[in-house]
Amino acid sequence: MSKSESIFAKSCGAIAAMALSALPPVAMAHDEGFAAGEPGDPAKPYRVIDMQMQEASGSMAFSPAKVEVKLGEQIKFVLTNTGELDHEFMLDTPEHNAKHKIAMEKNPEMEHDDPNGKRLQSKASAEIVWKFTKPGTFEYACLIPGHYEAGMHGVVVVAGEVTTKKKDGDHQSSKESMHDHEH
Numbered sequence: 001m002s003k004s005e006s007i008f009a010k011s012c013g014a015i016a017a018m019a020l021s022a023l024p025p026v027a028m029a030h031d032e033g034f035a036a037g038e039p040g041d042p043a044k045p046y047r048v049i050d051m052q053m054q055e056a057s058g059s060m061a062f063s064p065a066k067v068e069v070k071l072g073e074q075i076k077f078v079l080t081n082t083g084e085l086d087h088e089f090m091l092d093t094p095e096h097n098a099k100h101k102i103a104m105e106k107n108p109e110m111e112h113d114d115p116n117g118k119r120l121q122s123k124a125s126a127e128i129v130w131k132f133t134k135p136g137t138f139e140y141a142c143l144i145p146g147h148y149e150a151g152m153h154g155v156v157v158v159a160g161e162v163t164t165k166k167k168d169g170d171h172q173s174s175k176e177s178m179h180d181h182e183h
């Protein structure tokens with residue numbers, strides 16, 4: 001294996017960096033922008049969600065397997081791999097994860113250290129701050145071959161709309177009555 005091939009097998013992030021400098025662009029399933037929102041800003045408020053990567057006999061799982069957030073909310077995922085194997089957390093649309101899973105079947109050692117995804121060794125932990133700027137249902141998944149099928153996927157439901165308030169201004173009288181309380 002040449003040096004560039006071994007880098008390809010090991011790291012999507014390195015390939016992305018190399019594509020910028022020298023190599024022709026390499027099409028990567030998760031390099032199309034971020035469908036699930038955008039990288040967060042740790043300097044702004046966030047809610048912490050502890051996310052465990054777990055193994056049991058014959059199964060693997062994320063705990064929790066479902067997360068509900070509000071549109072526009074920032075979440076800090078504190079990822080902990082409590083298992084004995086490597087695991088990863090890839091936050092994306094189910095469609096992107098499905099494509100990415102096929103890519104990983106060809107490159108199982110692909111490592112991720114992206115704004116929306118990390119690969120963790122046994123007992124390691126990492127953090128992802130993410131801002132959910134799009135409504136919908138997204139997915140976090142471990143795309144290491146066999147792990148998704150063993151149960152390693154979860155759902156993020158981003159609820160809410162930008163604004164649904166009508167501006168008819170017809171029902172303001174209750175506010176007016178507050179002015180009656182004079183001394």
Ligand SMILES: [Cu+2]
Nearest residue numbers: 087088142147
């Ligand atoms: Cu896994």
